Structure formats: structure tokens, C-alpha cells
Amino acid sequence: MPYIKKFKIPLLWVRRHTSDREFMLLSSVLVGLTAGLAAVVLKTLVHYIHLLLAYGNRLLDQPYWLVVFPLIGILLTVFLVRVMFNGKIGRGTANILFNISQKSSMVERHKMYSHVLTSGITAGFGGSAGLESPIVVTGSAIGSNFGRDYHLNYRDRTLLLASGAAAGIAAVFNAPIAGVLFAIEVLLIDISISAFIPLIISAVVGALCSKLILNEEILFYQEQQEIFEAGHIPFYVLLGLLAGMISVYYSRMAMRVEELFEGYQDKVYRRAIIGGILLGLLIMLFPPLFGEGYGSIRLLESNQAELLLKDSWLGFFGTNEWLILGFVGALALVKVFATTITIASGGNGGNFAPSMFVGASTGFFFARLINMLHISNLPINSFSMVGMAGILSGVMHAPLTAVFLIAEITGGYTLMIPLMIVAASSFALVKYFEPYSLDTKKLAQKGQLLTHNKDRTILRILQIRHLIERDFQEVAPEATLGELVQVIAHSRRNLFPVVNANQQLEGVILLENVREIMFKADKYDSVKVKELMQRPPAVVQHDDSMADVMKKFDESGAWNLPVLEGDEYLGFVSKSSIFTKYRKLLIKTTNV
Template sequence: MPYYKKYKIPLIWLRRHTSSRDFMLISSAIVGSLAGLSAVVLKVFVHYLHMLLAYGNRLLDQPVWLVVFPIIGILLTVFVVQVFFNGRIGRGTANILYSISQKSSMVERDKMYSHIITSGITAGFGGSAGLESPIVVTGSAIGSNYGRSYHLNYRDRTLLLACGAAAGIAAVFNAPIAGVLFAVEVLLTDISISAFIPLIIAAVVATLCSKIILNEEILFFVEKYEFFEAGNVPFYVLLGIMAGFLSVYYTRMVHRVEDLFEPYQDKVYYRALAGGLLLGLLIMLFPPLFGEGYGSVRLLESNNAQQLLQDSWLAFFGTNEWLVLCFVGALALVKVFATTITISAGGNGGNFAPSMFVGASLGYFFSKLVNLLEISRLPVSSFSMVGMAGILSGVMHSPLTAVFLIAEITGGYTLMIPLMIVSATSYAVVKYFEPYSLDTKKLAQKGQLLTHNKDRTILRIMEIRHLIETEFQPVSPEATLGELVEIIAHSRRNLFPVVSADGKLAGIILLENVREIMFKTEKYSTVKAKELMVKPPAVVQYNDSMADVMKKFDESGAWNLPVLRDEQYLGFVSKSSIFTKYRKLLIKTTTV
């Protein structure tokens, strides 16, 4: 017996002897543990690779290696993708949204490990991108393929996919609440209360895996909290507005840089080398762009931003507060370029960590500027933390995830009110200029973002071939009225396609149009079907999408439309069959 089948037997037995609900709860725990372990593997891989480069040979003591290593990492990532994954890897959360909408939540099996390898290489060698999106893809792939292995339906498979994504976020940040909210806000746009239970189980199990194995505590921690002061509310609102506009800038710059690399998609190694050199140049000017950036975020949060200039050429001018302030402000603007170049050049990573980097830089810059101008006395650490929530909310369009993620990873629940103020304000500003998030904008432009519109999602799942009705009795164009009357007498339909000898549709005959003449027996042999037929109000092609079919029904006002493939008559599709199928799929796809 194959190795993997031995481990399927207990779960197959459980599925047969437990209710669907109980099996889903057990499955969510399994998916959560697998996704949690995957996150642990990725974090350990990146940590030790970076330790080897940074401390093993002390290479990073020489600034030149800050430039060389990211180039090596991108080239190595491209090589792995081309050789082992056929040049296709499907980066980002958008790829998972596409799978939910277009592929019935089927995610390729190789995504259960390909993103761990490729993103680990990219980030480990100093690529300026985060690990969160790759682990979301990995966890989603685990959940999807688990559901496929046990032949679960679309609804349950989608829920387990979301469990994997929630578990990935929870394990990376040790933030189970944020993991659940991420799955709800980004992947599951329609969800009932009962579906929260599997998501919570998966997120908690994944967090425990991370905590037990890595023995990690809070990612960022401020030893002395400066409690929220109501008098600072106007400044938090202003920070939220700034975060909103910076998020718009972030989103638009990402797509512009991606468009610059678009013409070179087929020249993978040329693109990797050119992008790596550009990234190296940016890192040479701004060394904190090396890697994910969490170390820099910790410095900003602890109000030690002067250390960011340590390896910079600006260190020659000292650590004047205004110089540090300008440097941090510049970091907030150029980080988006470093991250997008890393990914567009062929590296693998996401925008979660970079968004937090930009947010912390913005919060520090704003609060420090107010303090230096002596307008007020703002807590720099607090503003750095809530700034992260503002950019996350604006870039990802997920304000609840942003609020609870920052609260969990910083232990900063005392800042819940300013977190909510900044996140909500930023989201409101961004939503006005950018209706879609960074990850979903291009999908929406292509008409492929369907998970956020239930009706369109179901129509996309439906296929014409499953709805064609063939019991309509065809009539030859040369058939006489007498022959037509005989056909009508034995038919239960009131519509008859007129089909030529070569199978092409010539027209249709409606019973109501021949009702008067069909009783005139003297015309039975003289009047032919081709004289009685009319042109159908519209024609459906076999490859038409259901959205196009429904548009044709609306424009024509018809109840039945003929279906053709290469001009050959196949049958009819009716509104009633579409509505029946729609109701069944609505029940099937609703997450409960």
C-alpha cells in the first residue's frame, strides 16, 4: 500500500462514521497544524539562511554584500522556478482568489511547498519582500488539496482553503484573531457564524505549533506603554488620512513598476539580473531595505531610528534628528519600489511585511515631525505601531485584520482606539480612490474577481453544457404543414427548431404563430416549415459565459434560446433551467 494512503485510512473511516460537521472540525485542526508547521519551516529556513550569510562568515559587515546577495537570491529563485516548477508559480493572494472564483477552489499541489522554497530563498538572501503572502498561498494549497483528497464539495473545500490561509497568518505572527479575520475579510466575503469555528480551530492550532516549536513571544514589544490620550485624537485622524494617501501611492506605484517589467516576462534571467541590480542600487542607498524589514520596524518602534543610518552613506553626516527624519520619510516612499522590483524581477514574496515597514516609517515620521516642530508631544512608539495598521488597512483593504494584527503582535491592546481610528480613516480614504485592494485590482480589471460578488461567482461556476435541453423536436425546412402538425401533436413543447440536413439552425417555429393555420387542412401539403419559421431573437454559443447568456436573455426578452457550436444546432437553454441550477449552486456554495 502506498505510503500516503496509509494515513488516509483513519480519516476515511472518520468521514464515514462521523457527521459532516464533526469531520470538518477535525479537518480544520489537521489543516491548521500542517499550515502551522509549514510556517515554522519557512521561518526557520529564512532565519538560518540569513544567519549563515550575516553571521557565519561575517559577510554582511561589508556593505557590498548587501547589494550582491539580493541579486543572487533573485537569480536563484528564478532558476528554481524555471527548472522545477515549469516557470509557473502563481504569486500572491490574488492567485488564491482566482482559484476560488475560476477553479472551484482547486489549488495546484506543488503550491504546498513551492512557495516555501522560493520565498525562503528570496527573503533569506535579502530580497525586500515579506513571507506572509507565500505562507497564505501554502496554507491555502494545503487546505484545498486536503479537501480534494477526501472529495469534499466546493463549499467545504473553500472553507478548508480559508482555514489554511488563516493558519498561515496566525503562525507567522502568532496572531490567531488576525488570521481568522484575514480569511473572512479577504477570502470569504460571505460567511455565517458557524463557519468561524473551523477557522478559529485552524488558527489556534497553527499558533500553538509556532509557539511550541519556536518558543516565540510577541513580535514587537514596547516595555513601557504610553497610554492613549483623547487629546491626541486629531493627530491620529491626520495620521489615518496620510496613511490613506500613502496607501494609494503604494498601490499605484506597485502596478506601474510591474508594468515596466511586463515586456520582459519571457526573458526571465535578463529580467532577474536587471531587477536585481536595481534592487542592489536601492539597498546601497538605503541599507534598511535589505530583507523583510522587521529589524528596522523594531528600531522605529523603540525610537532608535538613528541606528538605521549605521550602514548608510549618510552616516558620514552624523545622526542629526532632522537628517534621520528625512531618511525615514524617504524609506516610506522607496520601500514600495524595492518590494515590487524584488517580486517583478522573479523573486517570491508579498506586501504584508513591506506595508508594515512603510506604516511604521510613516508613524515615526509624522510623530517625530510634530515633536520637532513643538506642535505637541506625541508618543513616537504608539504612532509607529498604529501607522502599521493604517497602511495595512489601506493596501490590503482589510481594516479589521490590520487592527487586530498590530494589537496582537505588539501586545498593544491599550492602543485599540487609535488603531481603529487610523485603520478606519485610512480605509475610507483609499476606498474613495481605489475601489479594489492591491492584490485584487488587476483581477477586477480583467473581470476575474468574482468572490466579492456572489451572483457572478455562481454564474461563473455554471456551464452551458450542463444546461442544454435536447427534447425539442427538430423540423426540416422542407417539412410540410401536415408533417409539422403531426410533430406538434406528439410534442410537449411549444417551440420547434428548424434544422437543415447539415445540422445548421435555419430558424424557429413558435406554436402561437401557427395556431391559426394549423387547422386549415387544405394547406397541409402546400405550406412548408421554412415559410413559417422566424429568426430566433438571440443565439447562444457553446463557449459563451453564463454572464453573456443572461445578458442575451435580458436583451431579447426570450425564455428559451438556441445553442450553437460552430453553427451546428445543439439544443436550447431556458431561463427555468438556469434558475433551478442557480438555486442548487447557491445552497452548495454558501459557507455555513
Template structure:
């Protein structure tokens, strides 16, 4: 009997004595509970680290510590990653999507804790990034490894991965519906009605963890203040258009900054110092960029934006309303740079919370400028909240998540109509200019993004290396017809690759093409293989994706194609073996 750890024995017994559906329901509770605890630990670590640093800042009474702390945090994060995790931990939601499509939803075990540790250091020391992407990776790793430990198939393992992510998001925001919708909109490539129940259970359990354990000041909750007025609909539409424009700016500017830092890929500490120094400079000019930014969001929601100026050098000029408005608008633009510098320089975090920060600033800016110009009298609090949904929808390409997240954290659904208007308007505009979200654009450019297409998903799971057939007998181009006949006599194949001394493929010989001449013994010593070979209709490269391979089969009409590594001959791949493998994977990914 295989050796199992004692804590696994009860669940192994349960799996043997229950149906697959019942076991998944129990598993969703355990995954949701563990991911919820991970979210609680992460939020608590960041909260208490920042309390400690705030005490030190008051003790020293030196504002430059707000500049130094983020640099220290990024350097510590890079050091931890280099020393303990071999220089890479795979950041962001895009990494989870890549794992689903390219690695059969098998997430590395260390990601169950590495992202909690590194993101707590980054955000705790004031890095201008969110904790949501790290908790998504953590929850996904918990669900994936649970599925691997109990030998679940690809479909169930992927569902538990999504359950972990849903529980993490739900726990961070105290928003179970948003957690479920995030898993469906962002992570899952295929969803059935049966999958909703485990997702809901995990999200609810994760939410209960945060409600029972976390203190009120750690949770991000905003009380509903204003109500929806039908007369404000045109302004909500305009805010949605503005949110779409800002979202496009956010996506494109973030990608450009990342490209600049890619040249420092091997110089990790130099990258951390340069990025940290630039981030520190931005925070010196705009102190609200320090940390995730939820405190600033609450200030804007309460229409107390002048408080954001208190620690800024602009406070020297007073708190003129237009000055405050300009400062808030600048914060929306600069937050993109601050967040991207934090992540690109080696810190760990995501764009979820920064998107909400930018949205709150955009909503406040829009409503206040309308009010100051006396065009209308708009509720600033509502527009700040709805603006968060607009930018979140545009940057993350998750409008349903955005709508229900803001509805849940505001404790009511009175803003549901404006939330839907702004999110839909923003999303429609962004999709026109940017078909993919910030997190998935690079994956899409590499052809590694799979959403809602089971055929493509299965094709991406399949690898050429597992399909190469090497029992085709090669012949040398200078071999005689007689030598070729001897090879044919001892082969079960009807195709023969012509391979030179350097393992290069020069051509192929089809049995039907030489069937007539092979019986003319008088030509055995005079006719060479080089004279009989033909060029293959196409050749497959070892690193081709399966989609590219199938395209070559369709265009050539062949049933067997040679596989090369550069010019080196490796073997053949057949259409029939691909179909056989496809059927097996289809059964594996759809059946319990």
C-alpha cells in the first residue's frame, strides 16, 4: 500500500466512499477555508508592518522615510526571491492563466506561501501595488496542489484552483459574489452549472474567515451614502467614457514601463534600486501613492480630498479647491507609474487595488469639476465609488466582477444601475482599443491565452515531444536502391526519411513511389536514394504549438510530417496519433 501522510487518510477514505460530486463539495470547503486563512494572514501582515513603520516614522519625525521604506521593501522582496525561490515566483493572474493552459493547472507548491511572504514585504513597506493578484496566485496554488495530492483530473483540479482564487478575493474584500464572478470571468476557460456550487461554497467560506478573524479597520468597507437619481444618467455615461479612456492609458503606459525594465532582467538588484528610487521620488511628490491606496479611496469617498494634500509639498500653496482637484487628477495618472515601477523593479503585487484607486480619483475628479463649473450638483461619493468599477472593468476586463465588488463593499445595491452603466461603457470602449486586459495582453501576443474554447485548450495541453514517432527507418542520401530495398524489407512503415551524416533531413521516400523500381534488380547498384527522394510537403518544428502543427497538416493534406529541431531530424508526427491523444485528453478534461 502506498505511503500517505496521516492527515490525508480521512480524505482518501472519503474519496473512496463518496461520489465525485460529494468529494468536490467537501474539497471546496477545505480549499476555501485554507485560501481564506491565507488572505487573512496576508492582510494582517501588511497592516501590522505598516503600523510598525508608521510608529517609527512618528518617532523619527522625518518624512523622507516614506521615500526610503518602499525602496527597502522592494530590495528585501528581490533578496527573498533570489535566495529562497531561485529568482522567480511567477507573478500575477497571467501566470495562473498560463498554468491552466500550458501546465495542466499544476501550480508549483511554493506558491502557496511565497506570494504571501513577498507581497506582504512589498506592500507593507509602502510598495504602490495591490494584494489581490498575490492572493489569487496563493489561492490558486492551494486549490491546485489539493487536487494533485488527491489525484483529481484536470477538470476538477482546475475547478479547485478557481475555488481557491474565488475564496482569496472574497476574503480580501468581504465580497463572496465578486469572488465567484472573478473566478468565472478571469480564470475559467470553460464553466458548467455544476461548477457554480463549489465556487460559491469556497467564496462563502473564505468570506467567513475574514469576517470572524480580521478586525474592522483591516477590512475595506464603505458605507452607502448617496442614492441613485435618474437625472444623473448622462453624467454616468460620460464617466464611463472617461473611465474607458483612462483604462486604455493605464494599460498602455504600464506595458511601456515594463518594457523599459526588461533590459534589467539579469541585473535584479540594479533594477530594484533604479525602480525603487524612481518610486520613492514619485511618493515624495505625491505621498498618497504610498501603499495600496485604500485610505486615500476612503478620503475621496468622504469628499475630504484636501486631506490628501496635507503631507504634500503642494500644501505650501494652501487648499484651494482647484489645486486639490488638479492634485487628485495627477494622482490618477501617477498611480499607474507608481504601481508599474513597484512590480517591474521586483516587488510583488498586482493592479487590482491600483485600478480602484485610479477609478476613485477619476470619479471624484469628474464629479467635482462638474460641480465647480456649476453644471450640475453630482454626489461626489457615488461617482468616486462608481469610478472604481469603471477602471476595474476596463483594466481587468471583468465588468461583472467590478459591478458586484463595488456593490458589496458599499453594503448595498442602490448604485447598481450607475455601476452597470459605467462598467459597460468603460468595457465597451476599452475592448475597441485593447482586446485583451493588462494581465493577459502578453499571453495573447504569444498565443498562450485560452478562454472559452475547449478545442484550443486541449490542443495547447498537447506537446509535440509526447507525439514524436521514431520508428521510421532513415536512409542515407548516397545509399543505393539495393540498400534501400533491404531497409524496406525490415520496416513496418511506408515512409523513409533521407538523413545525412549531420542528422539533417534532405527528403523523404514514399513506398508507393518506388514500388515499381524496387523490383528491377539491375538498377540496385546504379540508382541512388538521392534520385528517388522527394521534398516533404511540410515540416514541423519541435517548438511549434499544436495549433501550428494542425494548420500544417490541413494545408499539406499529409497524414505524417517530419519533426525537426532547427535542421536536425527527430522523427515523425502522425495525424492519427494526434487524434488519439486528443480523444484521451478530451475524456480526461470532461469526465470525473
């Protein structure tokens, strides 16, 4: 586009006439501004679609619209993804982690806008998913493509990617500290002090965008009303453990629901219709499941849970306290189904806002139950707030992000101690049962997950197919010793694969093992290669993880191992090539 080129030319001039550090600081401002504006557009889009459908004409007074609207939203999303993005959009934070580890932090350009469009439609029409994950993908794509356009290296490109994500989170919640911590806890595997500056700048710029443009009706903000009392600490510990158990339940049920929809991967419209109808039926039973759910969270924190029953069929039974308590408890359990159905059936969204919804419901349920049993008099507002931190910490495996996010969006810094208690307790319990977060579990199973262990991370980035050496001279098993000597004479290798006519590896010949017989000319015609070969100490499959490959090297004591694809011989992989590539990646990824 001409206007993009006009914008790019002066920045290229700046790039040439400034230091790398100065250009990174400028880049962090521009990335933060762009990601912040993208978040503003997304929140505004969802707000006004939801306002029009749900409240403008009170269409939700007619129960069948609760089924129709989410179904329409999911079908529209699936249609747009297939028509505009070839059926592939790459949902979730896990997709960005995959880009970092496997694609050198290169994120597809269409993700700078595709997730804003599709998630806006999904959530706007009542899809029970959050917008935070799509804005993380959007911000990451903005940062990544900025780095690519201006020819930044992997380290700086990754930092701008994380800066875009930080700005997106900061803008969605007007919470810059949480944005920075999210980038550090979830996206960056290793970070130096100097890298904090671009993250902070981007997060602040993103937060300012939402602060200046959006109002509190669109932004989620809930003012703290109660003061922390030390006598409530035992109850906060119990809430943290309860939040941990529900987080485990959330993660495992989400995986099971996803598995149910995997059989419809090639039948996208059928999957969308089934998912949309199921979601609509859930929303008919539990209207607070409609959309992101921040309005319901406000009601819970202000101890007005009876209003949640207003559009529910359960409202016909009155506002009995036990009925309200049971309804809120049920919301905490069924939200995971609504969210996972929304995403698995083709909608676009994430688990960030749903985790907060479940957390607020859990905190409210716990405090209200204790009060109704006359065990103590707990502040509903405070326990609803810290409950959000507990579930966020458990589901997302990001306790610091959870603590400071809730503190920022509620202005509840006096609750820092209970926030830490609940987040830490929940995280510790979840970590015992679920080593990986909901978003990263599948990546971990495939061996593609970034970790804070630098060695392990680099081994996961390395891929066998990029390290195969194919300059080994092949010999046939029926070849004679004389033919083998001719091959040896024209090779600089001391290892020779024995490969048959079907390109299958039958064995290997080591130069040191034939050194004596190769000088006996009288045996050149009588001795066959198959009599001299030996089995390789181990073989590597082309899709083996590098951790498995290194284990085979250690166990076999070999320096070179053959690589196969099934039974077909491809080449060899050597320790020296792995170590060389490892050193290059170590330099490349150091001090992000």
C-alpha cells in the first residue's frame, strides 16, 4: 500500500542514522501505539455489537435469541476464516510461542488484523470467550512484523513481539504492569534488565491509548470497597486451594471438550452449527455466559448476584439465598464448557476473561457460603477479586500477572497480601497436577514449548531436518570390496552407509574396521560389502525431538547417527553439527 511505503521510508532513514538501542526505543513506542489502538478498536467493536444485540432492543428478552446470536457469530467467524484466511488463523498464545521457537519469531502479517475481526464478531455476538488472547496475538504480530520490516535480528524481533503483546494486555485492562509481567512470564524465556525498557514503554503507550480513548463502561474496572484484615488469612489460603482445584478441573475439562470436536476438523460448518447450538442452550440456562462476562463479574463483586438470575428461567423460583449461591457455583463450573465450545467449534477467543469470570464466581461462592454458615463474616468484594487472581494463576500459570492485573484493574493494592497468598496457593497446587498451562499443554506434548531452561529450550528449537548431512557416499550391500575401496578413495568421510535398491539402510561400514582388509587385493572380488557391514548403534527418525537424539548419542557413544524417514535412508546427523548450531542459537537468543 502506498501510505505504508511513505511511512516506512522515513523510518528506514531513522534506522540508518540512529544506534540500535535508540531505534529499539522508538520502535517500542510505535509498536505500543499500534497495538494499543488495535485493542481499542477490538474493545469498541465488541462493546457496540453486544450493546446493539443484547441491550439496545432488549432482544435477549426472547430466549431463542440466546441460541441464534452465538450461532450466527460462530458461523460468521468460520466463514471469514475460510474465505479470507484460507481456513488457518492460528489461535491462542500457544501459537505465538510456536512462532518464537520454531519460526524465528516470524508471525504471519494477517494476524495484525485477522484476530481483531474474528474475535470481535465471536464475542460481540455472545461467544463465551475472552478478547485478551486475540489481542496478544495481534500485538505480537504487530511487533514481529515491525522487526521484520526493519531487518532486526531474532533477539530484537522477539523483544518487539513481546512488547506488542504487553501493550495489548495493558490496553485491554489499562494495566501496564500486568502487561509487562505477562510478556515476561508467558512469552520471554530469558530477559536482561535492558530489555525491560522497551516492554515498559510499549505497555505504558498501550495503556495510555485505552485510557484516553475508552471510557470505564468499555474498560473493565471495579473499585475495591473493603480493607484487608489479617484475621481472614486462613480463609484466603482455603480459597487459594479451592481455586487450584477448580483450575485443574478447568484445564482438564477444556482438553476433553476440545477432543470431542476434533472429529469435525474437516466439517467446519457442521462443527460450527453443533457448537453454536450447544453454546446457545447453555446460555439459555445461564444467561451470564453470554459474551466476555465482565458485567457479571461487576455484579458479583458488588454483591448483587441476584441480578444474574433476572433473565434466567431460575428467576421464576425467586431470589432465595441458597438458589443464588447454587447458581453462582454452577456458573463457575459450566463456564469452561461455554468457552471451550465457543473456541473449539470455530469461534475466536481465549481463556483469560473466562478465567477471571470463574475466579470471581469462585471467590463469591466461597465467601457467601462461609457467611451463610455463620462461620465468619467475609468481605464478598475482596474475595471475588482475589478469586480472579487464583484462577488466572492456575489456568494461565502466570501468578505474577494475575496478582498485579487484579491489583491494577481494581485499585486494590491493599489486597496485595491476599492476592499473593491465593495466587501462590493455587499455582502450587495446579503445578503438582498440571505441569503446563492450558494454552501450552499441547506444545509441551509435541516438544515445541519454550522453557526457562536455556539449554532445554535451544534443544527444542533445533530440528533434525535442518541438520541432516547428505555427503556420505552410499554403497550397495552386493558391492565388492574392490568397489568399496574405490568409494573410500574418493571420499573424505570415514563412515559409509550401506543402502539397498529401495533406499533402505541395511548397515554401516567404518573405515577403521576395514582398514586391514582393504589392502588385500586378492579379496577385492570375493568379499562383499554385506559381509563387512555392521548395524548402526542407533538410528534417528527425522521427526525425533533433539532431546531424544542427544539421549541416543549419549547411550550409543557414537559421533554420527543415520537419519531415517520410516525405513528410508536420508543421511546422517553428527554431534559436531548439533554443537555448532547450538552455539549459534545460544548467541542468537542470549540477553533478550
